[in-house]
Amino acid sequence: MTVADQTVSDGQPSSGALSELRSSARGWHGVQLAVLGFIGLCGVLQGQATSPAPHWLKVVAGLLVIVALVLSCLATALVASSAWPVSGWHTAGESAATDAADLAEGGRRLRLGVRLTFVAVATLALGAMSSWWPTPGDGGNADTGAGAVSVSTSSGTVCGDLAPATAGVLAIDTGGQRVLLRLDSVVAISPVESCG
Secondary structure (H helix, E strand, O other): OOHHHOEOOOOOEOOOHHHHHHHHHHHHHHHHHHHHHHHHHHHHHOOOOOOOOOHHHHHHHHHHHHHHHHHHHHHHHHHHHHHOOOOOOOOHHHHHHHHHHHHHHHHHHHHHHHHHHHHHHHHHHHHHHHHHOOOOOOOOOOOOOOOEEEEEEOOEEEEEEEEOOOOOEEEEEEOOEEEEEEHHHEEEEEEOOOOO
């Protein structure tokens, strides 16, 4: 049973139900401020300028971080309005009915704020996925997954990146030119940092 559901049979809030709701909202408000700070920090630290991801993915990731920040701000405002409501302008005769309305409305805002907090975190996680884009230099050629190699044959040495080839043939890309070598002519293959 949630705090908002704690009412007695005549529909009026039970003793302390409104204060329990506000106490719960204050606890969630602290969590939301931490989430808001985390989203802001991730947005600042996101290294889009040096990321190898395509431009469209960087733009989408940036927009997702902004959406997460807006959702987090909205969620924080909803929970804060439930934790510290601006009320007290009603007369003594309206107090019990107003408390019941405050309890229902406060519970609704608290639930919505908590849900929006989780959506904001999920949106931030989705936006951060662009940082996992593979780097072409980490592990070799972006097209084949292989790095530069030095291939020794009976007639000389060729250095370049491995390229796709047919059966029985080794293809090497060297400075914009593709060299095809028969495998039976290859004496040795050695990985190298770069050809130069």
